[in-house]
Amino acid sequence: MSKLANETAKAELGRATWKLLHTMTLRYPEKPTHDEREALEAYMHLTSRLYPCGECATEFQALLKAFPPQTASRLSASLWLCSVHNEVNARLEKPMFDCSKLDAEYDCGCGDATTSTAATDGRPKSGPSSHDADRMELMDLEWDVAKDDVTGVRMIKGGRMVI
Numbered sequence: 001m002s003k004l005a006n007e008t009a010k011a012e013l014g015r016a017t018w019k020l021l022h023t024m025t026l027r028y029p030e031k032p033t034h035d036e037r038e039a040l041e042a043y044m045h046l047t048s049r050l051y052p053c054g055e056c057a058t059e060f061q062a063l064l065k066a067f068p069p070q071t072a073s074r075l076s077a078s079l080w081l082c083s084v085h086n087e088v089n090a091r092l093e094k095p096m097f098d099c100s101k102l103d104a105e106y107d108c109g110c111g112d113a114t115t116s117t118a119a120t121d122g123r124p125k126s127g128p129s130s131h132d133a134d135r136m137e138l139m140d141l142e143w144d145v146a147k148d149d150v151t152g153v154r155m156i157k158g159g160r161m162v163i
């Protein structure tokens with residue numbers, strides 16, 4: 001006998017998944033290596049393929065096609081995911097999330113320990129120093145470039161595409 005859909009379990013899975021994905025992008029290196037960038041991109045694509053809720057997986061795959069993962073920095077990755085989550089919120093008629101509040105919302109409880117040697121490396125030449133970067137507000141986007149330098153994809157900033 002086939003199982004009935006269970007909206008409560010689907011929503012719980014969604015909340016847990018979003019929590020993991022957002023927390024991960026907010027701990028992603030400020031200046032990722034090529035390997036780390038590929039890992040994050042692959043992680044998102046594999047999640048969209050293997051996500052247990054079929055409807056959600058199809059939706060996520062379509063979103064990844066329309067808005068390819070932005071992996072150039074912690075800022076671009078976390079704002080990209082926030083925007084993608086807002087796309088899902090819009091389709092489900094849920095309220096939009098203010099992406100400037102990401103930092104306050106997600107704490108992995110890991111303290112200051114870094115997950116990558118790249119995270120303690122210097123900033124991109126065009127950006128602020130690593131000391132400044134640690135204290136940088138999420139929505140302080142002035143140093144950021146308009147396009148992802150690996151994929152050429154236009155950045156989504158604060159939930160909207162840069163024209």
Ligand SMILES: Cc1cc2nc3c(=O)[nH]c(=O)nc-3n(C[C@H](O)[C@H](O)[C@H](O)COP(=O)(O)OP(=O)(O)OC[C@H]3O[C@@H](n4cnc5c(N)ncnc54)[C@H](O)[C@@H]3O)c2cc1C
Nearest residue numbers: 011014015017018022055056059060082083085086088097
């Ligand atoms: C990839 C993916 C695709 C999904 N597709 C579907 C689908 O097609 N159909 C379906 O019914 N369900 C889908 N879900 C589940 C759905 O998105 C919700 O997780 C679920 O409905 C529970 O919603 P919620 O109101 O508790 O908040 P959620 O959307 O789960 O959000 C959890 C918390 O995250 C915070 N939050 C909200 N928006 C953002 C944002 N933009 N950025 C950062 N934080 C935010 C808020 O504090 C919120 O309470 C999907 C989940 C995932 C991970």
